[in-house]
Amino acid sequence: MTGFLEPSNRGLNGDANLDLLLEQVNYSYSNSPFFKNLRRSFNGRKAAIDSLELFKQLPTVSKDDLNRANESFVVKKGGRIVEYVTTSGSLGTPLSIGLTRNDLERLAYNEKMALGISGLKPDHSVLITTTLDKRFMAGMAYYLGAVSIGATVIRNGIGSLHFLLENLRNYQPEVLIGVPSLLVKLIDFARENEIDLNQLPLSKAICIGEPLRTSDLKPNNLANRINRHWDIELFSTYASSExxxxxxxxxxxxxxxxIPELIWIELLDEEGNEVLPGYPGELTITPLGVEGTPxxxxxxxxxxxxxxxxxxxxxxxxxxxxxxxxxxxxxKLKGTTLFPTQIENILHQSEFVDDFIIEISKSEMDTDVVRIYMPNSLNTSETKTIAELLEAGLRVSPVIEKVPKSVLHEMVFPKGGRKPIRIKDRRYE
Ligand SMILES: [Zn+2]
Structure with a gap:
């Protein structure tokens, strides 16, 4: 494995990173059963992949491939896997990702760099509300990163809001790591208990799981909703176990x-062509320096x-x-193309929308149907306001269905899950 390059301002696709990329690709195509097989099936090439042109001719791999052949992605040579983490798969079964010792070190380095970019300093205390167990990668990554920066860590994990507030008061952390919807809940809880969150030394929240920006990088409705009540600087982060x-x-x-020494990215359109900066495309990744599950x-x-x-x-x-x-x-709703995240953003605009689920299904005519489940505690005028916001923002009207608050909560956080499930796509069930 290549040692990490010094952190730098080098942009993507610089020559130094090209070496790392080609090294990673050849490692993967020589050691991972899945990629070895892929090499045989695409042209049987024996020679090294030694240029960017050859790299770009390699087939792309989808989450479905990872689902179908999960085991064969893991390089098990020499029993070097020290840990398995899982992430949700596209077919409903969890995907396993095996990590070597070096991968754990790489993960610590990654998060040290990432938390550093968001301003975490050695003299900060940081409270982590993501879970460190249950085979999740994120919580552990944050822990390793914060420790390698030298910050003081408070491992809150998932717990009651009472426990969270107790930790915030007792340990006075300056930084919190968690999902934005937890902050929304904390604001409501503090208000009910007449606690002023702005009196706490907590000044930064590093947020995962839900977007906080619009496509033109302005604060989205969720971010505005949090900041209306709490003067806390919100940092968005994006990562996945893969x-x-x-x-x-x-x-x-x-x-x-x-972080250019850790990942090579491409943004591709449907046909696999690269899209220009500023335009939307599918993020296609080749993580660098990964040994266990390249x-x-x-x-x-x-x-x-x-x-x-x-x-x-x-x-x-x-x-x-x-x-x-x-x-x-x-x-595709009545001829309009949209993503559930657009609906989510509109719903976050409204003060009285707390829990909701967006369900996408197919009608008998095979067209998409969008149904939004909301709590039945909403009154008629609130429901009307929400319907108007949706109509104005989407130019089409999804169906709104009201269910008891407890039922909805169970749908959003099934079995006490950590991340709210806001989108349920039932089209392919
Ligand atoms: Zn910057």
Whole structure:
């Protein structure tokens, strides 16, 4: 494995990173059973893949491939896998990702860099609300990163809001890591208990799981909703277990910065052509320096835009905007193409919408149907306001269905899950 390059401002696709890329590709195509097989089936090439042109001719790999042949992606030579983590798969079964010791070190380095971009300093205390167990990667990555920065870590994990508030008061952390909807819940809880969150030293929230920016990198409704009540600086981060790499916002909040020594990215259209900066495309990744479960040209299904102009923070690494949609979740509603994330953003605009689920299904005519489940505690005028917001924002009207609050809560957080499930796509069930 290659040692990490010194952190730098080098942009993507520089010569130094090309070496890392080709090394990673040849490692994967020589050691991973899946990629070895792929090499045989695509042209049987024996020679090394030694140029960017050859790299671009390699087939892309989808999440479905990873689902179908999960085991064969893992390089098990010499029993070097020290840990398995899982992530949700496209077919409803969890995907396993095996990590070597070096992968864990790589993960710590990744998060050290990412948290550093978002301003975590050695003299900060950081409270982590993501879980460190249950085979999740994120919580552990944050823990390793924060520890390698030298910050003080408070492992809150998932717990009651009472426990969270107790930790915030007792340990006075300056930074919190968690999902934005937790902040919304904390605001409501604090208000009910007459606690002023603005009195706490907590000044930064590093947020995962839900976007906080619009496609033109302005705060979205969820971010505005939090900041209306709480003067806390929100940092968006984007990562996945398959990527093993984070894109973190700096204090300019103009997209998540790429860590060029850790990942090679391409944004591709439906036909596999590269899209221009500023235009949406499917994020396709080749994580660098990964040993246990390497991926080459893996299509994430996430639709994002890249920004290549120099950031006002001084870094010239490229940045990714928010995930504007999942390719598989694109909806055609009465001739209009939209993503559930657009609906989510509109719903977050409204103060009285707390829990909701967007369900996409197929009608008997095989057209898409969107149904939004909301709590039955909403009164008629509130429901009407929401319907008007949706109509204005989408130019089509999804069906609104009201269910008891407890039922809805169970749908959003099934079996006490950590991340709210806001989108349920039942079209392919
Ligand atoms: Zn920046």
């Amino acid at each position: 990527m093993m790499t984070s894109f973190a916002e700096c204090d300019q909040h103009h997209g998540g910065h790429l 991926l080459v040209r893996f299509r994430t299904g996430d639709i994002v835009r890249m920004h290549t102009n120099k950031c006002s923070c001084g870094r010239d690494t490229l940045r990714l905007g928010p995930v504007e949609g999942r390719k598989s979740q694109q909806i």
